[in-house]
Amino acid sequence: xxxxxxETIRERGRSDERGAVLLMMVxxxxxxxxxxxxxxxxxxxxxxxxxxxxxxxxxxxxxxxxIEDAIAELRANYNWQAGFSNKIFPAGxxxxxxxxxxxxxxxxxxxxxxxxxxxxxxxxxxxxxxETTAPYPVRVIYWKEV
Amino acid sequence: MKKAMENRGEGRSNRxxxxxxxxxxxxxxxxxxxxxxxxIRVVNMGWQSGEQRLEVVQNARIAMDDTVRALRQARRxxxxxxxxxxxxxxxxxxxxxxxxxxxxxxxSGLARFGPVGGQSLLAGPVNALEFTCFDSSNTxxxxxxxxxxxxxxxxxxxxxxxxxxxxxxxxxxxxxxxRDAAVAINEIMYNPLTLSQNTRHxxxxxxxxxxRAFDLNGWTLTSHTNRNNPDVLSGELRFGSGETLLPVxxxxxxxxxxxxxxxxxxxxxxxESNPLMVAWPRSGGWSRxxxxxxxGNRKLRRNGSGWVYQTTYLPYFSKSGFFSFxxxxxxxxxENMRLIVAIRSLGWSVLETVxxxxxxxxxxxxxxxxxxxxxxxxxxxxxxxGAGNYWIDDFSLSWxxxxxxxxxxxxxxxxxxxxxxxxxxxxxxxxxxxxxxSVPYDDxxxxxxxARSLERKSPTGGSGDSxxxxxxxxxxxxxxxxxxxP
Numbered sequence: 001x002x003x004x005x006x007e008t009i010r011e012r013g014r015s016d017e018r019g020a021v022l023l024m025m026v027x028x029x030x031x032x033x034x035x036x037x038x039x040x041x042x043x044x045x046x047x048x049x050x051x052x053x054x055x056x057x058x059x060x061x062x063x064x065x066x067i068e069d070a071i072a073e074l075r076a077n078y079n080w081q082a083g084f085s086n087k088i089f090p091a092g093x094x095x096x097x098x099x100x101x102x103x104x105x106x107x108x109x110x111x112x113x114x115x116x117x118x119x120x121x122x123x124x125x126x127x128x129x130x131e132t133t134a135p136y137p138v139r140v141i142y143w144k145e146v
Numbered sequence: 147m148k149k150a151m152e153n154r155g156e157g158r159s160n161r162x163x164x165x166x167x168x169x170x171x172x173x174x175x176x177x178x179x180x181x182x183x184x185x186i187r188v189v190n191m192g193w194q195s196g197e198q199r200l201e202v203v204q205n206a207r208i209a210m211d212d213t214v215r216a217l218r219q220a221r222r223x224x225x226x227x228x229x230x231x232x233x234x235x236x237x238x239x240x241x242x243x244x245x246x247x248x249x250x251x252x253x254s255g256l257a258r259f260g261p262v263g264g265q266s267l268l269a270g271p272v273n274a275l276e277f278t279c280f281d282s283s284n285t286x287x288x289x290x291x292x293x294x295x296x297x298x299x300x301x302x303x304x305x306x307x308x309x310x311x312x313x314x315x316x317x318x319x320x321x322x323x324x325r326d327a328a329v330a331i332n333e334i335m336y337n338p339l340t341l342s343q344n345t346r347h348x349x350x351x352x353x354x355x356x357x358r359a360f361d362l363n364g365w366t367l368t369s370h371t372n373r374n375n376p377d378v379l380s381g382e383l384r385f386g387s388g389e390t391l392l393p394v395x396x397x398x399x400x401x402x403x404x405x406x407x408x409x410x411x412x413x414x415x416x417x418e419s420n421p422l423m424v425a426w427p428r429s430g431g432w433s434r435x436x437x438x439x440x441x442g443n444r445k446l447r448r449n450g451s452g453w454v455y456q457t458t459y460l461p462y463f464s465k466s467g468f469f470s471f472x473x474x475x476x477x478x479x480x481e482n483m484r485l486i487v488a489i490r491s492l493g494w495s496v497l498e499t500v501x502x503x504x505x506x507x508x509x510x511x512x513x514x515x516x517x518x519x520x521x522x523x524x525x526x527x528x529x530x531x532g533a534g535n536y537w538i539d540d541f542s543l544s545w546x547x548x549x550x551x552x553x554x555x556x557x558x559x560x561x562x563x564x565x566x567x568x569x570x571x572x573x574x575x576x577x578x579x580x581x582x583x584s585v586p587y588d589d590x591x592x593x594x595x596x597a598r599s600l601e602r603k604s605p606t607g608g609s610g611d612s613x614x615x616x617x618x619x620x621x622x623x624x625x626x627x628x629x630x631x632p
Contacts, residue, residue: 024171025171025174028174028175028178029178032178032182036182036185036186039185039186039189040185040189043189043192043193046193046196047192047196050196050199050200053200053203054199054200054203054315057203057206057207057317058317058318061210061214061317061318061319062318062319064214064319065318065319065320068218068298068319068320068321068322069320069322071322072297072298072322075322076579076580076581077581089318089320090300090302090318090320093318095318131608131609131610132610133583133584133585133586133608133609133610135580135581135582135583136581
């Protein structure tokens with residue numbers, strides 16, 4: 001048989017525990033919300049990264065084509081430094097590349113900016129004109145994305 | 147007190163969570179999960195879709211990267227699919243001269259790359275692989291693509307998802323083919339020993355050091371003088387067959403339109419001059435007439451049967467002999483007329499029949515190589531048989547220091563390069579707008595006004611390297627290997 005003192009303490013204990021489930025659920029809901037929120041945020045970021053990657057890949061290859069075009073010009077005329085401005089590639093598309101050339105032969109620096117579907121990628125190369133007689137062979141020093 | 151504390155502890159550990167509380171918690175968790183599971187499912191689907199799209203992009207990138215890298219280093223394209231063909235292929239010789247191929251495997255749908263017949267699967271599935279080729283003027287080449295004209299290749303790779311769960315993805319890029327030295331300026335006679343008409347005796351020799359033939363027709367040549375008005379090359383018809391295809395290891399000699407490459411003999415070319423016409427022994431009835439000539443204003447003409455001939459000596463030290471002429475008849479039925487043109491000895495025996503047949507209603511050319519008759523006197527015999535009006539023009543009988551096997555090219559005026567300078571000049575040869583070779587010679591290099599040419603030692607050596615050039619022999623070595631070349 002419980003003593004009055006013990007009964008009082010136990011009654012107080014039970015009344016203290018009222019709302020524990022609610023509290024747990026509040027925490028659980030909060031945690032779940034945070035978890036799902038983080039998941040969605042992560043997913044959105046991943047999707048954005050993927051979208052950037054997918055779109056900018058096209059721009060990278062367009063920039064690459066600009067570099068190729070510029071090297072071809074240099075191999076026809078080693079003094080060439082006119083560059084290209086918004087040259088459409090491929091024909092009929094909205095993609096384009098712009099190429100700037102700093103020609104202090106034998107050293108030449110070419111920068112090609114490719115644009116495709118709103119994305120922009122830039123490639124820079126440095127090359128040396130090996131001979132100043134046709135077909136003007138060149139040696140690439142570096143080829144990098146900037 | 148101690149007892150009371152112990153009793154309270156026992157009470158707590160025995161009590162636990164009530165069933166009602168349990169049910170409530172499980173219900174709430176279930177409800178929560180039910181409410182967030184669609185969101186998780188959407189996230190999961192999006193994630194998978196993203197991965198699939200990236201997979202497609204990666205496949206396109208790998209296929210494009212490998213193709214671009216390989217083509218960039220390739221020596222030349224040997225075959226390519228027609229432009230617009232979605233299941234395209236390209237074959238090319240790599241830097242080690244191994245024939246490589248990029249195409250799409252019909253069974254797996256994957257892009258393949260590797261030596262022909264031994265390709266490895268590269269990436270995919272690839273829905274379309276397209277190659278569009280361009281020439282040196284950046285003009286798209288139509289089917290069937292002439293591989294030797296390819297200067298650049300535009301590539302389009304369309305990768306797809308095996309389950310068609312995400313859209314196709316297309317990457318495009320363009321590669322300019324590597325340019326190895328292909329045709330080299332090999333010898334120059336820029337200051338020949340002549341009393342007059344220096345420019346008429348000048349010539350430039352090209353050498354094909356590549357492993358494929360080049361058609362030189364339409365190529366251009368410049369020097370300092372005519373750099374803004376290049377000479378256009380075409381087949382030479384007075385000293386050569388008109389052939390313009392420079393074979394592998396072949397030499398081509400470029401001259402002015404009326405050149406004489408040292409002692410070349412050109413007899414009564416166009417019957418424009420009366421004394422030349424008089425020099426031809428002939429039967430009665432021949433005359434020079436105005437108008438309707440193959441070249442210039444005058445031609446040789448006769449009605450009915452007759453004969454005319456010319457005798458010349460082909461020096462034993464010459465390198466080639468050549469004869470050509472044009473014939474035509476304005477008569478109603480030229481096919482019923484007969485023309486005989488033969489090479490005869492001084493004893494009148496026929497050495498070679500150049501032509502024996504009917505006349506043609508339009509100017510028609512016939513020619514024969516006289517090189518086998520070096521060291522002999524030969525007679526060019528022309529005979530007309532039967533009624534009708536016979537026209538003959540542009541009669542060329544020559545011997546030359548230019549080798550028999552050389553391709554003869556002429557520029558479109560009487561001064562090659564506008565007249566090559568005797569102290570220093572820069573000669574450049576172009577295919578379209580593409581400079582193929584350029585030589586900035588100086589008279590200190592040799593070949594300056596003493597009947598000697600300027601010879602290149604090594605066709606693969608530097609065009610502008612004075613150490614790669616030296617003085618050649620008297621009259622040079624036009625159309626054959628340089629004396630200076632090992």
